[in-house]
Amino acid sequence: MNLESLVFPLESKIYVAGHRGLAGSAIVRELQRQGYTNLVTRTHAELDLEDAGATQRFFEQEKPEIVFLAAAKVGGILANNTYPVDFLMSNLLIEANICRAAHSARVRRLIFLGSSCIYPRDCPQPIREEYLLTGPLEATNRPYALAKIAGVEMCWSYNRQYGAKWLAAMPTNLYGPGDNYDLNNSHVMPALMRKMHEAKMSGATEVVLWGSGKPRREFLYVDDLANALVYLATLDDRRYDTLVAPSQCPLINVGTGTDLTIRELAETVAAVVGYKDKFVQDTSKPDGTMRKVMDVSKIQSMGWKASTNLKTGIAMTYKIFCETQT
Numbered sequence: 001m002n003l004e005s006l007v008f009p010l011e012s013k014i015y016v017a018g019h020r021g022l023a024g025s026a027i028v029r030e031l032q033r034q035g036y037t038n039l040v041t042r043t044h045a046e047l048d049l050e051d052a053g054a055t056q057r058f059f060e061q062e063k064p065e066i067v068f069l070a071a072a073k074v075g076g077i078l079a080n081n082t083y084p085v086d087f088l089m090s091n092l093l094i095e096a097n098i099c100r101a102a103h104s105a106r107v108r109r110l111i112f113l114g115s116s117c118i119y120p121r122d123c124p125q126p127i128r129e130e131y132l133l134t135g136p137l138e139a140t141n142r143p144y145a146l147a148k149i150a151g152v153e154m155c156w157s158y159n160r161q162y163g164a165k166w167l168a169a170m171p172t173n174l175y176g177p178g179d180n181y182d183l184n185n186s187h188v189m190p191a192l193m194r195k196m197h198e199a200k201m202s203g204a205t206e207v208v209l210w211g212s213g214k215p216r217r218e219f220l221y222v223d224d225l226a227n228a229l230v231y232l233a234t235l236d237d238r239r240y241d242t243l244v245a246p247s248q249c250p251l252i253n254v255g256t257g258t259d260l261t262i263r264e265l266a267e268t269v270a271a272v273v274g275y276k277d278k279f280v281q282d283t284s285k286p287d288g289t290m291r292k293v294m295d296v297s298k299i300q301s302m303g304w305k306a307s308t309n310l311k312t313g314i315a316m317t318y319k320i321f322c323e324t325q326t
Contacts, residue, residue: 050094109167
């Protein structure tokens, strides 16, 4: 790293909203790894981001130069279906309050973290950024997706109206340290890992997999995501400005651009965990969308590419998972 050429010196004040979450904690690790020393964080107990006044006062006091907006209310299908108002309102309030306060505090760059669920349910594959708002959303998490779409539009609107330089990054399926392993409320990767681990520990001879196992999905190690976000946030002005020009939606996908079937994923997790018995496909359970993979040509053209292969990422995640079980 050439310290003299840094757009943002290592003492630049950086606020990571949502620093205890899967993505936010990875962003903090990456910033610390790169030597940034002036990181600002607040727990929910210390700062309720749904409180406009408290958020405004925080920004007036701290005046960060860069903001990573990773704070969000998240959950699985059951939670999204049960509490749609909560997922819509909480995320809208967090985004609106941070964007307004960041503008008032003259934040130089803001990176808003979205979700691939913002894209239409049945859009072409791989998913390109321009597919946003070209078709119906997946019904089971539409309120959450709409809130995230509003966040993208907020970034673009501030760029257009005020000359802000805010970027919306859309990650693919994430996994890694700090994931949620609750079988009722987790995503496919941590659910598979916990199922395989428990089967191995109990001596069970079969693990049930939902659906046919044929749908294809893409997975990104969360520390790779964090590396991408810090890379984007600290790009030189010439390249960064091409991403946030007021004439275009400031949206960029972050992923690997490669996918595999759920069955192949299960076999990879089993190999890492050491589960050696059989799988049973419960075809009474839904498959969902048959393929979901990001087009990552835009971020790769900026000079970034994921570096952690899937088996290595799963092995690192499983090691940390085992440490939390003792």
